[in-house]
Amino acid sequence: MIRQYFWASLFVLLTPAVLAGSNVYRFNVDGQIVIKDTVPADLAPLGYQVLNGQGMVIRTVPRELTAEEIAERDRKLELERQRQARIDKRKTADRALLRLYSSVNDVDRALERKSEEVRGHIELQKRRLVDVQEKLENAQQAAANMERRGQEVSPELKAEISQYQTAIKDNELGIKERQQSLLALDKEYSEVRYRLQVLAVYPLGTLPEEVDVERLQAEVSK
Template structure:
């Protein structure tokens, strides 16, 4: 009896082992459209896709076509570009947040810019004063050298060293002055970018609040561009409108910002146009009118005169774009 039970156990284990070792087959269509079944995967199967069959011929799983090496490389590069774009977006968000935290208005940015430029200009003048003194010093040293030569005397070593040192100081001074001039250009460029970006952010904020009830005459006027070609034409017309209606001259013109000089008197107005993204990959052009930061200036911005400047803009565009 014991032997019989042992035989039954061995038989059951054999059945399980057989099922566990059940063979799988792979079926695919070759380039001629014929169904091919094999017991091993091939590169051709992976490329075109295949079915996994059990030993009874039943489909266990369907596997789609594999990616080519070129497709895998393209996918890898796309992921890298996507990651770069995400990092750049985060950097831009942090930069925008810092810009808004640091400045409360474009006027603040301009004042900071002018202060830095003035400091650099003063340093340049100091360098120029040093150079003038060094030139006088060199001239005196050269006169001493000429006297020694007329007397037929050898030029003293100390005087030779002094002349060489003065010339070297003049060269260093000139280099420092050039570096400071380059820094002035960089500072002006950096602050111009800050002004443009701040205005874009300010316009976006005002656009989002355009339905709010405002009584100070500062509501923006928004033109929704129907397509890129018309938007470019409208942007060119915005420059004309700014020249014709602002009190001062245009100070900044970029692809996204037109800004006239700020009002200095209570009777002056400034215009700014911002081209900002809109829903559905479109663009909007936002007109803002500003006045001097005084009681009279505030009243001017509430006046019919300024109201007409704002309300006439869309009709101005309509007449010229149709």
């Protein structure tokens, strides 16, 4: 009954406009719906609807945003812009990755090949270290023998001992650095391996925080 009365009232309000064939404006004033042929300037910022001669809505003008709402809108737009930039950057990286590796097995083979190369360098440096340590011991023994005989250790022998000590430090440092590089390789290829698993389930450019780990594990274990 109320609805019938409302539409009957609306028809009465619209009748002059319908006859004239012009548009009218519907807006709200203190909770009451008002339909007029113009919108007061002080009410336009609150939003309104444009109705044609048949009473149909042909355009809706939303209310103007407050300063706080504008700031929040701009903040969300900036976050989305940053997110899209991250996606684009990751897409580029993903395409490059897929050009290098077609499967996880390719990654494992590449890791083993590079790791074996590093381990070979470590073994070589270890052998050099043992050799230099033996030479240092011999030089130090020779210096001790000279001192026991009351002789002064020659400058040449002192320089030789110093060189061996420096070589030992260099070799020990080199071994440590290559051992660290092995760990770095494991980490690097582990990340590559994981990314390939992600790309087998998710589209290019998928961000890390958008990956469902449980779903990924379920897909990988199939």
